[in-house]
């Protein structure tokens with residue numbers, strides 16, 4: 001069994017195994033004609049259940065054959081131009097190369113003595129990101145597992161900086177379309193059920209700053225403590241960007257921590273044409289960026305950035321066995337002092353490889369392309385009487401619903417849209433997402449693949465209309 005350990009004597013076997021695996025995946029990617037096979041849970045589960053994990057196959061080729069059966073054949077392929085559902089991007093090759101390197105070397109970015117250059121590379125990428133945001137000379141940050149963890153850490157720092165004796169008094173302000181990780185974070189941070197104040201958005205799905213000002217004032221009058229305002233730069237559904245400069249003003253006026261959740265909108269940091277859309281982000285006390293959403297990086301690749309490096313001390317604990325306090329005065333760079341995690345992947349390497357091979361402009365160009373595509377998609381939807389589209393895109397999502405000419409009952413229209421999404425998924429021809437706007441069910445395209453064309457969008461809209469009409473036809477038959 002020692003022959004399976006990756007070391008100097010097994011280097012050749014490693015080369016062969018990885019090459020075999022890469023061959024399989026490359027062949028698969030080249031041959032995917034649909035983003036999904038439409039496999040059902042009931043069809044797939046028995047194939048996985050019958051595998052006896054106590055009886056290994058011992059042979060890599062046989063395991064890869066098995067993997068084809070249980071995973072590769074029926075995976076959801078984000079690189080396919082008709083995968084239009086969630087915030088998943090196709091990945092760039094330099095990042096995948098980085099992924100292969102980082103897991104083989106297996107650095108852990110908690111301490112210098114487990115990572116060496118890895119730590120310095122991560123630090124340089126944090127500095128690079130901070131410079132793009134404009135957070136200033138004292139900024140810092142750390143890579144995280146994703147936007148959820150970044151938001152949690154940012155709000156932890158905000159809580160600690162709020163210096164209150166009563167957690168029950170703390171309030172976080174976030175728009176009604178902010179990401180649910182804000183509420184989850186509040187719970188994890190021991191804040192009360194009412195701690196997240198939902199601020200209404202306008203028709204453009206951006207936070208209404210008049211309402212924010214009113215709530216901040218009310219909070220003060222009620223003797224409560226405003227802990228943080230979470231501005232979203234790229235909401236999950238609409239891609240809308242809250243008015244960052246105005247929110248920055250209010251945060252300054254009320255002495256509140258400003259967190260910008262740019263998990264999605266961070267792609268604009270590299271944009272050649274749309275960077276101005278996140279102007280005001282430089283006022284933040286903390287920022288969430290998800291490179292695995294709009295920098296075309298494999299999961300995971302994310303970071304939390306802070307204006308004041310010293311605030312990261314709220315995540316610092318020392319242990320004799322890992323990062324004794326004396327190491328700080330010895331200036332040994334231990335990233336664990338800044339992180340919620342201990343053992344931590346060297347995800348930064350993927351972004352490093354990407355920037356070194358493609359450059360930031362290369363990433364920005366790809367993101368600009370999907371933003372342009374969303375505008376084309378919006379034009380198609382706005383001109384098509386079969387659909388209602390909610391808002392013009394700021395980034396690359398489109399929220400819309402099919403509205404049949406002959407049906408007026410909103411509940412029946414809901415059912416037709418829900419059916420269309422499900423039927424499309426089952427067909428595997430395309431994958432789209434769904435959400436609710438008010439009480440009504442809508443469909444959503446998240447466009448993150450520069451290979452998707454307006455013709456793809458038009459074709460998927462026709463498929464949706466076809467499925468919805470089929471539902472309505474059958475519904476009529478049922479009723480008669």
Ligand SMILES: Cc1ncc(COP(=O)(O)O)c(C=O)c1O
Nearest residue numbers: 087146147148179234236261263
């Ligand atoms: C605006 C926003 N913030 C945070 C998150 C959470 O990010 P992650 O899924 O990487 O934890 C998402 C995910 O979609 C998001 O859209």
